[in-house]
Amino acid sequence: MNFKLKSTVAAGVLLATAGGAWADCGIESGSVRILSNDFAALHAVAEWAEKCASATVEVTKNQTEEHKNVQVPALTTNPASYTVAVVATNSIVPLLNDDLIRPLDEYVAKWGDQLLDSQKIVVDGKIMAIAFMANAQHLQYREDILSANGIAVPTSYEDMFAAAEMLREAGVMETPISSNFMPGWNLAAEFVNMYLGTGNDFFEPGSAKLAIDNADGLLVLENMKRMVDYMSADWVTYDSNSTKPVWEAGEVALTIAWGSRAGAMIDESGPAPDIAKATSFAAAPTIGDNTIPSAALWWDGFTIAKNISDEDAEASFRAMMNGLSPEMMAENLDAAVWLIDGYEPTKAASGVIADLQAGARPYPMLPYMGLLHTALGDNLAEFLQGKESAEQALADVTAAYTTAATEAGFLN
Amino acid sequence: MPHKTFMAFIWPSLLAMILFIALPILSVGYQSLFIEHEQILIETETCGPFGCTAEVSVDSAAMADLRAEKPAGRYNGLGTYTNASHLAFDEITEIFATSDNFTEIRTRIMNLPFYKALIFTLAYTFIVTPLVIILGFIIALVVNSIPRFLKGPVIFFSLLPMIVTPLVGSLVLFWMIDSRGIIGAALQALFSDPSLSLKASPALTWVTLFVYGVWHSAPFAFVVFYAGLQTVPQDTLESAMVDGASRWERVRFVTIPYLMPLATFIALMQLMDNFRVFEPIIGFSAAASATSLSYLIYNDLRAAESPLFGSAAATSMLTIIGVIILLLPVLRRNWREFNRKT
Numbered sequence: 003m004n005f006k007l008k009s010t011v012a013a014g015v016l017l018a019t020a021g022g023a024w025a026d027c028g029i030e031s032g033s034v035r036i037l038s039n040d041f042a043a044l045h046a047v048a049e050w051a052e053k054c055a056s057a058t059v060e061v062t063k064n065q066t067e068e069h070k071n072v073q074v075p076a077l078t079t080n081p082a083s084y085t086v087a088v089v090a091t092n093s094i095v096p097l098l099n100d101d102l103i104r105p106l107d108e109y110v111a112k113w114g115d116q117l118l119d120s121q122k123i124v125v126d127g128k129i130m131a132i133a134f135m136a137n138a139q140h141l142q143y144r145e146d147i148l149s150a151n152g153i154a155v156p157t158s159y160e161d162m163f164a165a166a167e168m169l170r171e172a173g174v175m176e177t178p179i180s181s182n183f184m185p186g187w188n189l190a191a192e193f194v195n196m197y198l199g200t201g202n203d204f205f206e207p208g209s210a211k212l213a214i215d216n217a218d219g220l221l222v223l224e225n226m227k228r229m230v231d232y233m234s235a236d237w238v239t240y241d242s243n244s245t246k247p248v249w250e251a252g253e254v255a256l257t258i259a260w261g262s263r264a265g266a267m268i269d270e271s272g273p274a275p276d277i278a279k280a281t282s283f284a285a286a287p288t289i290g291d292n293t294i295p296s297a298a299l300w301w302d303g304f305t306i307a308k309n310i311s312d313e314d315a316e317a318s319f320r321a322m323m324n325g326l327s328p329e330m331m332a333e334n335l336d337a338a339v340w341l342i343d344g345y346e347p348t349k350a351a352s353g354v355i356a357d358l359q360a361g362a363r364p365y366p367m368l369p370y371m372g373l374l375h376t377a378l379g380d381n382l383a384e385f386l387q388g389k390e391s392a393e394q395a396l397a398d399v400t401a402a403y404t405t406a407a408t409e410a411g412f413l414n
Numbered sequence: 415m416p417h418k419t420f421m422a423f424i425w426p427s428l429l430a431m432i433l434f435i436a437l438p439i440l441s442v443g444y445q446s447l448f449i450e451h452e453q454i455l456i457e458t459e460t461c462g463p464f465g466c467t468a469e470v471s472v473d474s475a476a477m478a479d480l481r482a483e484k485p486a487g488r489y490n491g492l493g494t495y496t497n498a499s500h501l502a503f504d505e506i507t508e509i510f511a512t513s514d515n516f517t518e519i520r521t522r523i524m525n526l527p528f529y530k531a532l533i534f535t536l537a538y539t540f541i542v543t544p545l546v547i548i549l550g551f552i553i554a555l556v557v558n559s560i561p562r563f564l565k566g567p568v569i570f571f572s573l574l575p576m577i578v579t580p581l582v583g584s585l586v587l588f589w590m591i592d593s594r595g596i597i598g599a600a601l602q603a604l605f606s607d608p609s610l611s612l613k614a615s616p617a618l619t620w621v622t623l624f625v626y627g628v629w630h631s632a633p634f635a636f637v638v639f640y641a642g643l644q645t646v647p648q649d650t651l652e653s654a655m656v657d658g659a660s661r662w663e664r665v666r667f668v669t670i671p672y673l674m675p676l677a678t679f680i681a682l683m684q685l686m687d688n689f690r691v692f693e694p695i696i697g698f699s700a701a702a703s704a705t706s707l708s709y710l711i712y713n714d715l716r717a718a719e720s721p722l723f724g725s726a727a728a729t730s731m732l733t734i735i736g737v738i739i740l741l742l743p744v745l746r747r748n749w750r751e752f753n754r755k756t
Contacts, residue, residue: 070719091462096719101474125471126458133463176608185702186717208457208470235614236593239699251594299464341463364464369453369472372719379717380527383702387616390525398525405499409724411450411488 027054027324032317036063037073038088041262043135043338044302047088051325054317061321069093077102082307085318091300091365092372094123094131099369103130103305109319116323118343123303133303134326135338137262138362139195139286140297140353144255146280147174158288159225159296162256166232169255179232180248181258183386184241190378191298192258196222198363199289199296210370210412212403215396221290223385223392230386238383249281250274258286261354265336268350283353285360295357298365301341370412377402439734446494446727448487451480487724494728499710501732502526528729531705532736537620538706539688539740542627546684547677549628550635555665557636558643569640576633584697587626588613616703623704626694631687635680642676643669678744685740690733707733 036051038044048063055061064084066072070093076083077097087097097103105128110117114132123131141162143155148165151172156162162179169178182188197204200218205211230237234248242263248254250273259267261283270278286297304322306315324330331342339351347355365371377399385395407413454473459466496503505526513519523529557568575583590597591612602610612618646669654664692708695701701709707729714726 099472120463124461235611238702376717409449411453
């Protein structure tokens, strides 16, 4: 009886403290409706934003991989279907183009003390988004296999091909490399990574005119072709989801992978604990004689819709501040490379941090970059399959991009 | 039937067809004549976690004014139809002018996105359609001749490929042909070639897609033929037997002529369906080796951050024209038969 009473009291105290924590958001009223992509780090942020829900504050979320296709129509309506759109470097562009998100300066001044300056995405002098995590591709390698064969961790693609050749000749693995080479978005992202690694720009300065038809473009394509030589024939179907089981099956020793997937790769409670234990990360390799990692840096952040009431906008901003709180980060250290104040990198973040430190370049936030990304995704496979020349592939990309950019009104 | 009664019966479906088929097609046709307004670009400084850069961005306020004035965009006439992503007139003229021989002309035209997709679409249509009709007919004949108590279960299992959602069906097969899957591994063992991959080689990808198409659609043909078989006049069959016709001769000279109208019907449906082949390309991640017209439309609408509506609309209209051309011979035959009868 006594024991029962005690536990009831304890439960009551717990509830009271939990209630206190909710009240900490301090939002009087409003509606917070979050639209975001669907992965672990964003689940954590949305979950913490949801803690601000109360009798007068409504917090709902829709986390879907379709967010990119939903966001423009959903934010165009007045009032918008969502108050918060969680975006990345590329997906903020259509929202900016159509003027669907509002400047956040006022809210940052009032409620954003916790934010670092580096988190503020400033476009034309106005804060348009708050970034909270970074992402990039990195080199993921099998520590055990490399050291057993006396191979140092590759820092350049030349090293990586030499390592792959050694593993092949030693009979350890026939196809030691993998990468997300599935034609479409994935393959284009790999081209973008390597091309950024050459230090060159995609477009002529200040214009939408494509400028990849040059020696660096050819260097990237030849490099990609050499990678394919060390990859399984199934590379045409490789994306992040299909390369993971191949890695876990121990068939690959070197892969170019996403930083956001690193946590799952070293999770020893996963299907292949021994391989998870032997998996490590380093900066993406450099290409040719260049010295910066061939990886595009991405940020993920949130924006607030324009077509909503000021009350909802303020409530949304404050709920998201709770979503980005240090407490949220403390609970989810491994889920992402957080840009939040006080972040201490973990092993899962080591590759992306190495990219950052070695000066990797950001993914271009240009209004016509998406069109180039699509054109790259559609036109590189035939070259990699050996059906056409690198020059022809670049010419095809240029033709596809030029047609699309003309239709979209960026070129004449 | 008097015209008035006929109209009374038909008007609800006519109305629905106008609202949900004719008007949308007209609107797509209208959209295909327009492209986006010329973008007004401004140079701005963009700062983020990775530093500041001077970047170009769209002047959204100025664009909003332009769009309010002309919501459909810039009039482009048939420009979208003839550009490099569609019929590519300029490119083809240039190819003919600068190529040395027919092979080079063929390779270069096949490299243009629209023609690449068209070739696969046509190959798929003309290979899968007859195979579906033949296979469906054979299954129907076999099922029709098995003992009564087995018919129920056999019909059910034969229909399964059609019941399964196309995308799910193709994903299941996709995993089976993986080099670790049951079919992929079996083939590697059979040909003792560890590098054999159904996913990698363009030719094998085409074959896989054709096989999937036949697998998925044969049950449709089977059901139609099976229903038809139940109505084949028994007296004609019996008199053929009395005349000493073999089993094959009875099928060839009685059943097949009798079921011919059904075959036409299936051919019509299959030509239309197969010309719009799409799901297996996604399910099999086959876009590297095979694209179809429907895939091009999907790609225009979904691949980039901002959809290319004009381009997608033009491909849609070209697809409709393609379907009409394909169906013309069959429809003309039906029309003639109709005229003969009345």
